[in-house]
Amino acid sequence: MRAVICAGPPTSGKTTVLRHAARKLAERGRRLAYLKIDVQYCDEDELFARELGIPARKVYSGDLCPDHCSVLVLGDALAWAARESAEFLLVETAGLCLRCAPYIEGGLGVIVLEATSGMNLPRKIGAMLTLADLAVVTKIDLVSQAEKEVFRANLLDAADIPVIETDALHGINLEPVVRRIEATPELVEPSRLRGSPPMSVCTICAGKKEIGWEHHYGVVRALDSDLFYRGQ
Amino acid sequence: MDIREISLIGGFGKAGGREPVARLDMRMGDVVSIVGPTGSGKTMLINDIALFADANTPSRRRVLVNGAPPPAIFQEDPSHNPIALITQHTTFLSDLPVREFLRIHAKIRRAARQESVVEETLAFANELTGEPIIERSAMTELSGGQTRALLVADAVVIGNSPIILLDEIENAGIDRLRALELLKRYRKIFIFVTHDLRITLLSDYRVVLLGGAMQAIVARAEEERRVAGRIGLLDGIMVDVRNRLRAGERLAERDLIGELEQVLAAPSAEAVR
Structure with a gap:
């Protein structure tokens, strides 16, 4: 199995990039499976199943951090994709958090960023960018040549990874992305996270509403203390 | 790479038929107009050029540079792209101040004289626009005309792009004939998508489009x-x-x-x- 984990802020074009890439891969006879992780609603799985006829499913993370959820379910998802006889599992994250992305060792980590998102965006996001293997910049048809160049320079400044500029909506310049996906090696067991993202899974995220550290468990802090662990 | 010529190999029109013009060769120094009614495929044509189309766009046209397929670096790194496309957009999305943005762009382009090239760009832009550009303003605060003027100036001076595509410059709120006059001082290939009679008539030749296909290449007659x-x-x-x-x-x-x-x-x- 080969794994492609695709992250990026909402509306950056993750689905569009994956959809065009998946179509090209399918045309070459590659067997694919697709997993979308989202919080409370998504229908991309239906889109992939309908358009490409590939096994596709989704997971709602609900109160859990979606990237945390992704780490928990990815093992099962790889086994599912294998049962479906897929060679590639394409995972699309929820893209709600700018800091983290559950890229795995040996898989391809792809971050999708829109060229329209402000010149300083690459400096604002952490592991989602710095741990990726490849940055795909979308919506280049909406910015000037000069802005394209400055955006790329800022990106390279934050992370020294290959950058591919695309107009994903019109399927333009996705061929290099497809080549990178095809070159992804087989995963070696056991799969491990590439870094420890700050996922802040805690009792607050999971629905406890009380104010004050004394009501919560896990890694907590008081106003005048360092982080400490409080177990139940 | 020393660009002498860029060619567009004809593809197919919207109805699926082969384009009447099989090949369009544009040489360094040429001023070209792309003419045709709305929806005839003018913007598509310059997009094909800007993308170095390789039978992979809806028109299935191909672009050759000096008679051969263009090197991959042109598309892999925007700062090595010899083509600048000035679209109809009249807003910048960058929130940086004008001077800082230009300075960063000059640095990326490794311009030899970074400060003076920024000055030259601003001076060029200000020749095209009614209201001078305030260089401390954010790019996003510029008017439509100022934005277009700065885009043109940046592409010509900092980008030093040998091939410049301009989509309907007449709609930009800038002095279009002054622009043409200033541009002609630089030896480049200029391709105008235009509805403007005088820009068309002041071009060396015009490419006539209909139904997404190049119908004819008409050289300007002396009488014109x-x-x-x-x-x-x-x-x-x-x-x-x-x-x-x-x-x-x-x-x-x-x-x-x-x-x-x-x-x-x-x-x-x-x-x-």
Whole structure:
């Protein structure tokens, strides 16, 4: 199995990039499976199943951090994709958090960023960018040549990874992305996270509403203390 | 790479038929107009050029540089792309101040004289726009005309791009003929998508589009320079009428007829700009 984990802020074009890439891969006879992780609603799985006829499913993370959820379910998802006889599992994250992305060792980590998102965006996001293997910049048809160049320079400044500029909506310049996906090696067991993202899974995220550290468990802090662990 | 020529190998029109023009060769120094009604595929044509189409766009056209497929670096790194496309967009999305943005761009382009190139860009832009650009302003605060002026200036001076594509420069709120005059000082290939009569007539040749296909390449005849001149005189009348209306004046038919007669009576040589 080969794994492609695709992250990026909402509306950056993750689905569009994956959809065009998946179509090209399918045309070459590659067997694919697709997993979308989202919080409370998504229908991309239906889109992939309908358009490409590939096994596709989704997971709602609900109160859990979606990237945390992704780490928990990815093992099962790889086994599912294998049962479906897929060679590639394409995972699309929820893209709600700018800091983290559950890229795995040996898989391809792809971050999708829109060229329209402000010149300083690459400096604002952490592991989602710095741990990726490849940055795909979308919506280049909406910015000037000069802005394209400055955006790329800022990106390279934050992370020294290959950058591919695309107009994903019109399927333009996705061929290099497809080549990178095809070159992804087989995963070696056991799969491990590439870094420890700050996922802040805690009792607050999971629905406890009380104010004050004394009501919560896990890694907590008081106003005048360092982080400490409080177990139940 | 020293670019001498860029060619567009014809593909297919919207109806699926082969394009009547099988090949369009544009040489360094050429000024080209792309003409045709709305929806005829003008913007698509310059997009094909900007993307170095390789039978992978809807038109299935191909672009050759100096007669051969372009090197991959042109598309892999925007700062190595010899083509600058000035689209119809009249807003910047970058929130950086004008001078800082230009300085970063000059640095990326490894311009030899970073400070003076920024000055030259601002001066060029200010020649095209009514209101001078305030260099401490954010790019996003510029007016539509200022934005277009800065885009053109940046592509020509900092980008130093040998091939410049301009999509409907006449809609930009900048002085289009002044722009053409300034641009012609730089030896490049300029490709204008235009509805403007004078830009068309001042180009070396025009590519006629219909139904997404190149129908013909029409070289400008010598006589058309004189036609352009006379249209320029007509333009002068229109500008004058507009100014008088804006000043609250009334117009007299007799005055207009007099002015039109002057256009007819002007000697050919005088009509040439």
